[in-house]
Structures are given as structure tokens and as C-alpha cells.
Amino acid sequence: MLLSIVSEVSRWAIPFLLLVIPVAGFFRGVKVYESFVEGAEEGFETAVRIIPFLVGMLVAIGVFRASGAMAYFVKFINPIMMLIGAPGEVLPLAVMRPLSGGGALGIATELIGAHGPDSFIGRLASTMQGSTDTTFYVLTVYFGSVGIRRYRYAVTLGLIADITGLLASVFIINLLFGG
Amino acid sequence: MVNIIWLALLVSGIAVAGINGRIEVVTKAAMDSAQAGVNIAIEIIGIMALWLGIMRVAQESGMINFLARIVCPITRFLFPQVPQDHPAMGAIIMNISANILGLGNAATPFGLKAMQELQELNDSPDEASAAMCTFLAINTSCITLIPATIIGIRVASGSANPTEIVGPTIFATATGTIVAVTADKILRSRYKRKYGKD
Numbered sequence: 033m034l035l036s037i038v039s040e041v042s043r044w045a046i047p048f049l050l051l052v053i054p055v056a057g058f059f060r061g062v063k064v065y066e067s068f069v070e071g072a073e074e075g076f077e078t079a080v081r082i083i084p085f086l087v088g089m090l091v092a093i094g095v096f097r098a099s100g101a102m103a104y105f106v107k108f109i110n111p112i113m114m115l116i117g118a119p120g121e122v123l124p125l126a127v128m129r130p131l132s133g134g135g136a137l138g139i140a141t142e143l144i145g146a147h148g149p150d151s152f153i154g155r156l157a158s159t160m161q162g163s164t165d166t167t168f169y170v171l172t173v174y175f176g177s178v179g180i181r182r183y184r185y186a187v188t189l190g191l192i193a194d195i196t197g198l199l200a201s202v203f204i205i206n207l208l209f210g211g
Numbered sequence: 212m213v214n215i216i217w218l219a220l221l222v223s224g225i226a227v228a229g230i231n232g233r234i235e236v237v238t239k240a241a242m243d244s245a246q247a248g249v250n251i252a253i254e255i256i257g258i259m260a261l262w263l264g265i266m267r268v269a270q271e272s273g274m275i276n277f278l279a280r281i282v283c284p285i286t287r288f289l290f291p292q293v294p295q296d297h298p299a300m301g302a303i304i305m306n307i308s309a310n311i312l313g314l315g316n317a318a319t320p321f322g323l324k325a326m327q328e329l330q331e332l333n334d335s336p337d338e339a340s341a342a343m344c345t346f347l348a349i350n351t352s353c354i355t356l357i358p359a360t361i362i363g364i365r366v367a368s369g370s371a372n373p374t375e376i377v378g379p380t381i382f383a384t385a386t387g388t389i390v391a392v393t394a395d396k397i398l399r400s401r402y403k404r405k406y407g408k409d
Contacts, residue, residue: 036408037306041312041357045312046317047330049265049317049330050265052267052276053265053268054265056269056272056274056277057268057269057271057272057274059283059319060272060273060372061298062271062272065265066252067264067268067271068264068265068267068268069264070264070266070267071260071263071265071267071268071270072260072263072264072267073260074259074260074263075256075257075258075259075260075262075263076256076259076260076262076319077258077326078263078323078324079252079255079256079259080252080254080256082252082255082295082298082323083248083252086248086249086251086252087244087245087248087249088217088243088248089248090245090247090248090251091221091240091241091244091245091248092220092221092224092246093220093244094240094241094243094247095220095221095224095228095237095244095324096221096223096224096240097224097240098224098236098237098240099223099224099225099227099228099231099233099236099237100227100228100231100233101223101226101227101356103239104227105223105337106332107212107391110397114371117315117343122324131296134261135291137360137364138261140346140361140364141364141368144364144368145222145368148368149365149368149369149370149373150370150371150372152316153362154365154370155300155375155376156366158358158361158364158376158380159379159380159383160275160284160383161358161361162313162355162358162376162377162380162383162384163355163380163383163384163387164349164351164358165350165351165352165353167281167351168213168216170322170350170351171213171346171347172213173323174322174323174326174350174376175339176327176341176365177323177326177327178326178329178330178336179330179336179337179339180330180336180338180339180343181338182337182338182339183339184339184340184344184402185340185344185398185399186339186343186344186348187213187216188345188346188394188398189344189347189395189398190348191389191390192390192391192394193348193351193352193388193391193394194352194385194387195272195353196352196387196390197383197387197392198388199242199377200235200383200386201380201383201406204379204382204383205379207377208378209408210404
């Protein structure tokens with residue numbers, strides 16, 4: 033029941049917006065097509081402006097990951113993870129999540145496949161993937177696109193948000209599905 | 212801080228690869244990632260254009276203003292420095308709505324638009340404003356009602372109950388948002404005490 037509602041909402045969300053916004057605009061006297069094109073024009077410029085920031089961040093993360101440095105880092109903080117009640121297997125996901133959305137999704141998919149979606153690890157990986165965000169990616173791309181070089185306390189803040197999402201995932205999954 | 216993190220990722224990666232005698236993986240990873248960065252930007256152009264176009268229509272028809280008035284009490288609490296009728300508010304609301312619905316692809320264009328608008332209000336253009344930090348805090352912790360991608364993966368890998376993680380995800384993201392907003396208020400007032408400005 034819930035599944036069908038959720039999947040229907042996801043299926044309809046974008047078509048719904050594409051229908052309602054132009055139709056409502058038309059009846060409010062907006063020249064809908066001209067207005068759309070005017071807005072769309074900004075898309076190209078913005079996408080091009082974020083390229084240097086994407087390249088910079090992805091290269092550093094790519095090198096860190098491919099060299100095996102990330103694997104060492106994971107081993108190093110594994111004891112902390114055990115302490116909070118999370119199996120070591122999900123640690124690479126926790127580390128990758130703020131860095132790269134695609135990388136994290138890859139790890140989550142692999143964990144769900146290897147341990148089964150309805151296992152403790154599968155549920156935890158699913159919740160973690162949905163509860164935290166690619167903070168570094170968002171930071172560099174969003175700030176980069178408008179030329180901000182000093183981040184104030186945004187890095188600290190983003191990491192606090194991510195760590196909270198992570199801990200809350202571990203807590204709730206242990207509470208609901210823990211042995 | 213981001214300078215140090217960036218440097219640390221590069222230096223430790225190159226050091227580990229060098230010690231393990233696999234220095235060539237660094238070259239390959241660097242080249243591949245650089246290309247991947249450009250590919251992502253190219254792929255995003257179409258989606259950006261689509262959503263920024265739709266948003267312009269929504270703006271001109273007054274729909275975004277209408278939405279903004281409804282959530283005004285919340286946004287006034289979160290963004291006291293931003294005038295409530297400023298275009299930044301509309302983009303922020305659209306970005307958060309897209310995140311709540313799990314529409315990651317639609318969220319990014321609105322997020323970038325929100326940053327551009329917030330930059331117009333920024334007194335020191337090379338430093339993040341307080342409103343930008345708040346926006347990022349909400350953006351990265353955002354309450355998610357439908358984690359669509361992960362549900363899809365669970366369905367694909369044969370889960371007996373693919374959506375059972377929806378409740379836990381709402382709990383975890385709501386906790387994250389509350390903590391992030393609180394931390395933002397604390398960091399903001401600490402910054403103000405230290406530097407004497409908002």
C-alpha cells in the first residue's frame with residue numbers, strides 16, 4: 033500500500049509540475065513559452081561555470097580513492113564505528129557519502145546486493161544513503177558557481193549535518209531492526 | 212578549511228600510491244576524474260535549462276510568491292537577513308521542495324539559482340554570507356519524504372519491503388535538519404561575536 037503510494041507520487045511528481053506550472057501560467061496571462069526560454073537560457077551558463085569546481089573536487093577525491101588511501105582511512109576509524117553500533121561494512125559508505133554522490137550510491141548498491149536489502153546492513157546502508165548528502169560536492173559547486181572563496185563555517189556545518197544524519201540512521205535502524 | 216581538505220586528499224592519495232608502488236593509478240584517476248567533472252557539467256545543462264525555464268514561468272505567474280507567503284513564518288525564522296519577497300526566497304523554496312520529494316536532479320538547478328540570488332545580497336562577494344550557510348545546512352540535511360533512488364535499488368535487488376526505510380529516513384533527516392539549524396544559529400552568533408558582523 034505504502035509502496036504503491038510512494039512510487040505513484042514519484043512517478044507523477046515531475047509530469048505534475050510540468051503540467052500545472054505552464055497551465056497555471058497561461059491562465060494568469062504569462063507568455064509561457066517565451067518566459068520558459070528566457071529562464072532556460074541561464075542553464076547553460078551556470079552549468080559551464082561549475083566545471084572548474086567539479087574537476088578540482090573530483091580529481092582530489094578520485095586520487096584519494098584509487099590510491100587506496102581511503103581504505104586506510106576507513107580502517108583507521110573503524111573502531112569508532114563499532115563503538116556506535118554500526119558494522120564496519122558500512123563505513124566506506126559513511127566516508128564516501130559527503131564526497132561523491134555517485135561513489136556513495138555505488139557502495140550502497142554493492143552493500144545492498146551483497147548482504148540483501150532486508151538484512152541489517154542492507155537497511156542501514158539504504159537509510160544512510162537517503163539521510164546524508166554530498167556535502168563537499170554541494171559546497172564546492174554551489175559556492176563555486178557564484179565565486180565564493182571563503183566558506184565561513186559552512187564546512188563545519190555541513191559535516192555536523194552529515195554526521196547527525198549518519199548517527200540518527202544507526203540509532204533508528206538499531207532501534208527498529210536491531211537484534 | 213576546504214583548502215586543507217583538498218590538499219590532504221591529494222597529498223595522502225599520492226603518498227599512499229607511491230609507497231605501495233602503484234603511482235600510475237594516480238595519473239589515471241586524475242585524468243578520468245577531470246573528464247568526469249566535465250561530463251557531469253555537460254549532462255546537467257539540459258536539466259538546468261528545463262527547470263530554470265519552468266521556474267521562470269512559475270515566477271511570472273505568481274505561483275512562487277504564493278508558495279513563499281505560505282511558508283513565510285518558517286523562512287523568516289531561518290533567513291532573517293533576506294527580504295521575504297526577494298527572488299532568492301523562491302529559489303530556496305523550490306530547492307527544498309525538490310529535496311523533500313527526492314527529486315535530486317531538479318533540486319540542483321534551484322539550489323544554484325538560490326546561490327546566485329543570495330550573492331546579490333552579499334556585502335563581501337568572496338565570502339559566504341550567513342544566509343548562504345543556513346541554506347547549505349538545510350540543503351545538505353534536508354528532510355526527505357521519498358528517497359526515490361534508494362527505493363528503486365531496493366526494488367531491483369528483490370527486497371520484500373522496499374519502502375520500510377522511508378520511516379527511518381524521515382526520522383534521520385528530520386533529526387539532521389533540527390541539529391543543523393540549531394548548529395547554524397550557534398555558529399552564526401559565535402561568528403558575530405568574533406567579527407562583529409552578521
